[in-house]
Amino acid sequence: MNLTKIYRFIPIAFIYLSLSFSLKAAETVEISGSPDDLNLKLVALLNQLDPNYYSDDKTKGFVYRYKHTWKNPYDFDIYIGKVGKNSPDSVLRIESTKVGQERMWKQIFEQELLRNPPKEDAVALSKKYNIISQGLNLISPIASVGYNSWKSPLYTSRDTLLSSAIYFLADLVLVGGAYYYAQEKLPNKNIWENMMNEKGPGNVWNSPDSIGIFAALAITRGIRAFDAWEDTSAHNKTAQYSWTFRF
Structure with a gap:
């Protein structure tokens, strides 16, 4: 095996993967009510799943921001803000290093906070070991x-x-x-x-x-x-x- 030839492609592969991760998307959910009301509901839900998270003062223009700690198995960076300056409604923005977790949190919020009925092709989860x-x-x-x-x-x-x-x-x-x-x-x-x-x-x-x-x-x-x-x-x-x- 010629390792020299293989190693020539490794920097290219790492650059590609780094760019793929840097193109971070996000999921958003609009919810009726003020950011303060939404904050109470979100905190209760996060505590229910895992209390190892913290409030970050660097809200980037949002009202509230919560991030996981290393003890928390979830990966999230969640923001709460207003839909618009004069709007009475709020918005949740979910960011994660995994697109799957962003979509997972959005589906949880839609079911738990918006009380949306489950989709026809949605399935319950089975335990993993x-x-x-x-x-x-x-x-x-x-x-x-x-x-x-x-x-x-x-x-x-x-x-x-x-x-x-x-x-x-x-x-x-x-x-x-x-x-x-x-x-x-x-x-x-x-x-x-x-x-x-x-x-x-x-x-x-x-x-x-x-x-x-x-x-x-x-x-x-x-x-x-x-x-x-x-x-x-x-x-x-x-x-x-x-x-x-x-x-």
Whole structure:
């Protein structure tokens, strides 16, 4: 495998993924009533799901803003403001690093705050198991992403593709680099050993630096272990309620 050729494409791939994430969209929901009234309802709902969030004073022109903490398995940045200067109605703006979570929150607010009836093709959520996600993560972080994204409003197809691509590239860079380094550190046979056709130093796993390959594997799996816990926990917290979702 020519790692040099592969690595030439890695910066391009990372730039593409970075641009994909930077093009952050948002979901909005218009709700009757003042921002203060809406704020009371939103706080009650957020406390019901997970109390680990905080109010941010940097509202960017909105009246209220709430963000998750690292202890909260959800990923959200929610704003409350007025629809217009002279309008009596309010607007909720939902931002997240995942498009799926933005859409999930919008569907929750439509059902919980607007009391909209569920869509015909919307379905209830089934429980997911962290032990399965973590077990798949040991094989490959991509397999864990696939399990957590399957029939879950937390992910869209785009979210699944981007998350999988990032873990794939991270494994390629870290594990591939560690493998290449260990291979280069293998001792070479001298002229006499070549003439006598003596056995060489062995494969890369005999290298004293092969431990770096396992360390590289552990990095991506360690990161995914936390992400998998977040995905499973957020999905199951949402599944406790009677909400239904369109994927």
